[in-house]
Amino acid sequence: MIPYGRQNISVEDIDAVTAVLNSDYLTQGPQVPLFEKNICAVTKAKYAVAANSATSMLHVACLALGVGEGDSVWTSPITFVASANCALYCGASIDFVDVEPSTGNMCAQALEKKLQQAKINNSLPKVLIPVHMAGHSCDMKAIGSLAHSYGVKVIEDASHGIGGSYGGSKIGACQYSDITIFSFHPVKIITTAEGGVATTNDISLFESMAQFRSHGIIRNRELMLRPDEGDWYYEQHTLGFNYRMTDLHAALGNSQIKRLDNFILQRNKLAKSYQNALADLGLTCVTPLINSHSAYHLMIVQLPHHIVRKDIFNAMRAKDISVHVHYFPVHLQPYYLQKGFAENDFPNAECFYQHCLTLPLYPDLKEEDQNFIISTLRGLLT
Numbered sequence: 328m329i330p331y332g333r334q335n336i337s338v339e340d341i342d343a344v345t346a347v348l349n350s351d352y353l354t355q356g357p358q359v360p361l362f363e364k365n366i367c368a369v370t371k372a373k374y375a376v377a378a379n380s381a382t383s384m385l386h387v388a389c390l391a392l393g394v395g396e397g398d399s400v401w402t403s404p405i406t407f408v409a410s411a412n413c414a415l416y417c418g419a420s421i422d423f424v425d426v427e428p429s430t431g432n433m434c435a436q437a438l439e440k441k442l443q444q445a446k447i448n449n450s451l452p453k454v455l456i457p458v459h460m461a462g463h464s465c466d467m468k469a470i471g472s473l474a475h476s477y478g479v480k481v482i483e484d485a486s487h488g489i490g491g492s493y494g495g496s497k498i499g500a501c502q503y504s505d506i507t508i509f510s511f512h513p514v515k516i517i518t519t520a521e522g523g524v525a526t527t528n529d530i531s532l533f534e535s536m537a538q539f540r541s542h543g544i545i546r547n548r549e550l551m552l553r554p555d556e557g558d559w560y561y562e563q564h565t566l567g568f569n570y571r572m573t574d575l576h577a578a579l580g581n582s583q584i585k586r587l588d589n590f591i592l593q594r595n596k597l598a599k600s601y602q603n604a605l606a607d608l609g610l611t612c613v614t615p616l617i618n619s620h621s622a623y624h625l626m627i628v629q630l631p632h633h634i635v636r637k638d639i640f641n642a643m644r645a646k647d648i649s650v651h652v653h654y655f656p657v658h659l660q661p662y663y664l665q666k667g668f669a670e671n672d673f674p675n676a677e678c679f680y681q682h683c684l685t686l687p688l689y690p691d692l693k694e695e696d697q698n699f700i701i702s703t704l705r706g707l708l709t
């Protein structure tokens with residue numbers, strides 16, 4: 328079976344994790360702060376907070392921005408459910424902004440219309456969470472300046488995007504946002520098995536996220552109610568969680584991140600080969616904006632509308648090619664239908680979903696396997 332995505336694990340990765348097992352600290356040792364430092368180096372953000380998943384950091388990022396009951400958060404309907412769930416964890420409500428048909432990314436025009444209407448209704452969101460689908464950056468200049476002009480905070484869900492860039496700056500640099508989130512699940516660009524990180528340039532958001540990640544506890548004496556209690560003493564200032572990353576996971580990340588540029592080079596090469604080979608098949612490859620460089624997490628194509636996607640999907644799977652679909656629109660999940668969302672609420676997203684197909688893409692995808700994927704798809708479409 329050719330998977331749709333797969334991690335790349337080297338001997339160095341295994342040695343790095345084993346070294347932690349033989350060390351004094353399995354958690355809260357030197358590896359997590361080092362990983363955070365490496366994330367800052369890669370993204371050019373000032374601060375990074377690592378956690379046990381991107382989902383945890385989406386939750387913590389919302390909390391740090393003050394999201395709570397009575398607030399609303401907007402995200403994209405074409406995403407993994409975690410991008411929306413984080414608002415509900417905080418007791419806020421969720422709404423969606425429709426996507427551009429070509430990229431599946433949040434549409435700046437749709438956002439502008441929705442913000443204008445929300446201002447009239449006095450129902451502006453507190454936070455906006457655009458998602459960089461497939462690693463292709465949203466039009467952050469447009470989205471960020473709209474959000475800014477309406478006083479809305481921005482969290483970039485860049486779970487797919489580490490190593491990519493937009494308008495000359497790295498994704499994660501937070502040029503047009505308050506916080507950026509990355510995921511290190513094994514199918515993503517680099518992995519820590521489970522893991523995620525938030526980047527920001529705002530020291531108070533950084534401190535708040537670090538606090539929520541670890542029980543709401545602080546160890547900075549200057550901020551304590553009882554600074555002279557003693558060296559054993561820590562203080563809990565808010566209701567936080569145990570969302571910490573372990574040193575085992577961080578060591579894997581520290582080893583993986585050395586190959587980040589290589590992974591992205593490889594992914595872009597393979598994506599280019601797909602684009603060239605599929606150009607005459609009447610389908611559309613989902614591609615990044617011109618002023619950006621994508622991490623290329625996913626190779627998504629839009630099939631011609633007369634083609635039944637399920638037939639192609641099943642036929643590819645029957646040939647042991649593990650194609651996939653990203654994503655079923657979040658607002659149509661049974662849980663979200665219960666919240667009042669309905670079909671046709673976000674027509675571009677629903678159309679994007681109806682015709683999209685994800686082809687296998689990962690750094691170790693062999694040329695012969697890619698050729699087999701291409702010839703199989705060609706056979707089915709012609």
Ligand SMILES: *Cc1c(COP(=O)(O)O)cnc(C)c1O
Nearest residue numbers: 380381382407409486510512522
């Ligand atoms: C993978 C993913 C997440 C969640 O990441 P975890 O690290 O698995 O919690 C959130 N948003 C998007 C868009 C994702 O692809």
